[in-house]
Amino acid sequence: xxxxxxxxxxxxxxxxxxxxxxxxxxxxxxxxxxxxxxxxxxxxxxxxxxxxxxxxxxxxxxxxxxxxxxxxxxxxxxxxxxxxxxxxxxxxxxxxxxxxxxxxxxxxxxxxxxxxxxxxxxxxxxxxxxxxxxxxxxxxxxxxxxxxxxxxxxxxxxxxxxxxxxxxxxxxxxxxxxxxxxxxxxxxxxxxxxxxxxxxxxxxxxxxxxxxxxxxxxxxxxxxxxxxxxxxxxxxxxxxxxxxxxxxxxxxxxxxxxxxxxxxxxxxxxxxxxxxxxxxxxxxxxxxxxxxxxxxxxxxxxxxxxxxxxxxxxxxxxxxxxxxxxxxxxxxxxxxxxxxxxxxxxxxxxxxxxxxxxxxxxxxxxxxxxxxxxxxxxxxxxxxxxxxxxxxxxxxxxxxxxxxxxxxxxxxxxxxxxxxxxx
Numbered sequence: 001x002x003x004x005x006x007x008x009x010x011x012x013x014x015x016x017x018x019x020x021x022x023x024x025x026x027x028x029x030x031x032x033x034x035x036x037x038x039x040x041x042x043x044x045x046x047x048x049x050x051x052x053x054x055x056x057x058x059x060x061x062x063x064x065x066x067x068x069x070x071x072x073x074x075x076x077x078x079x080x081x082x083x084x085x086x087x088x089x090x091x092x093x094x095x096x097x098x099x100x101x102x103x104x105x106x107x108x109x110x111x112x113x114x115x116x117x118x119x120x121x122x123x124x125x126x127x128x129x130x131x132x133x134x135x136x137x138x139x140x141x142x143x144x145x146x147x148x149x150x151x152x153x154x155x156x157x158x159x160x161x162x163x164x165x166x167x168x169x170x171x172x173x174x175x176x177x178x179x180x181x182x183x184x185x186x187x188x189x190x191x192x193x194x195x196x197x198x199x200x201x202x203x204x205x206x207x208x209x210x211x212x213x214x215x216x217x218x219x220x221x222x223x224x225x226x227x228x229x230x231x232x233x234x235x236x237x238x239x240x241x242x243x244x245x246x247x248x249x250x251x252x253x254x255x256x257x258x259x260x261x262x263x264x265x266x267x268x269x270x271x272x273x274x275x276x277x278x279x280x281x282x283x284x285x286x287x288x289x290x291x292x293x294x295x296x297x298x299x300x301x302x303x304x305x306x307x308x309x310x311x312x313x314x315x316x317x318x319x320x321x322x323x324x325x326x327x328x329x330x331x332x333x334x335x336x337x338x339x340x341x342x343x344x345x346x347x348x349x350x351x352x353x354x355x356x357x358x359x360x361x362x363x364x365x366x367x368x369x370x371x372x373x374x375x376x377x378x379x380x381x382x383x384x385x386x387x388x389x390x391x392x393x394x395x396x397x398x399x400x401x402x403x404x405x406x407x408x409x410x411x412x413x414x415x416x417x418x419x420x421x422x423x
Contacts, residue, residue: 007045008029014027021153037063037065038064040064040395040396040398040400052383053382054394055272058385058394060271061244061246062273062396068319073309073312076092076309081308082304090308091308092315095315096315097110100265103250107283108280110281110285111280112298114279115302115304117267119154120152121157122156124204124279125143127279127285128201128234129201131289142175142177143156143200144177144179144203145177145179146179147179148181149161149178149238150206155172155173159173181214182220190227197232202235202236202261203235206238206252207237207255208252210240212387212392213390214354216256222258235261235262237260238264239251239253240266240267241268241359243269244321245327246357246358246359246394247358248330248334249327250321263279263281265278274307275304276307276310329398333399334358334360336404337393337408340408341362341411344411344412344415348419349364350365351363361387361391361392362411363391364390367389368423373414374386374391377410377411380410382407393411
């Protein structure tokens with residue numbers, strides 16, 4: 001590979017050999033080929049630098065080239081890259097499980113490690129169904145999720161979204177139900193569970209939905225917890241996107257003062273420096289499996305479960321969040337962004353502005369207008385995500401006040417220009 005290859009040359013090779021995630025066809029000519037990053041900025045193959053207001057895929061929560069995390073990874077790779085958790089253990093996995101238990105507690109104390117958010121949700125669903133079966137209800141397998149939820153791209157995770165698929169319904173996973181969320185109050189879920197609670201294994205909820213930054217009202221989340229308790233159902237909170245600081249608390253559910261039975265995390269756990277996911281549950285759930293080894297045990301895992309280098313990264317990420325007091329920064333910068341974006345409400349094409357911490361969405365009247373806003377901002381050096389009609393902001397937790405102001409200025413300017421375009 002030549003050091004002088006630019007965007008065009010690299011994308012030509014990309015178009016011949018690489019299959020991108022979430023892409024049914026070849027990449028477009030304006031696809032960003034990132035070659036380096038520092039702090040909240042990334043630089044492309046042509047040497048242009050951008051302020052990354054979406055943290056790559058919501059996962060670069062500490063930005064790029066974070067020294068303590070890089071050092072922790074380098075040191076662990078040199079010492080022991082990993083060791084099989086099926087027949088052994090390693091110190092970083094032990095310490096990170098302990099650390100998560102201390103942060104997520106008091107009830108959430110047992111952690112299973114995997115490699116991604118999708119794997120974490122797949123494991124959570126499997127745990128919930130096995131749990132009910134081991135307790136004597138093998139037919140209690142329904143998994144209930146909310147409209148607009150996203151719980152991963154595995155077979156089970158995709159089934160929770162109820163999205164259209166070219167595969168015959170006879171061949172897709174069964175037992176997955178979606179119900180209206182807080183937009184219709186707790187009644188929709190309450191009504192479903194009144195009829196089907198005895199067949200339901202778990203309810204899945206994101207404290208802030210990654211598709212559009214819809215914040216679960218705290219009363220709603222508490223109501224879901226009460227319904228799950230009433231019907232003997234496990235509450236699974238999907239914090240793949242929000243876990244480890246994104247909302248201004250270590251976990252999003254802490255705003256509502258509830259605790260799940262199962263917690264799934266990933267993106268912020270290793271901050272994008274290496275692949276890592278976690279499923280954390282209660283001692284009660286763990287003991288149901290542990291005391292019924294002949295019937296179930298937990299016949300589930302991955303070659304890289306509890307990967308030592310990934311877990312060393314996770315420990316360094318948590319240390320950095322605490323040492324640099326980033327939760328306070330997230331709260332301050334989130335409030336700043338919401339306040340400075342308020343003038344957008346004057347535009348007829350802006351239908352909502354919402355968010356919590358550094359997970360914020362500006363909803364437009366049309367998807368094409370939101371896409372146009374995204375393009376205008378990129379042209380001016382700021383990267384945001386577009387999800388349907390939403391322009392989504394999820395910058396790194398290290399965002400400065402000056403960078404937050406720049407994001408707001410560019411978004412205000414782009415939205416005002418987009419408002420003049422007919423779509």
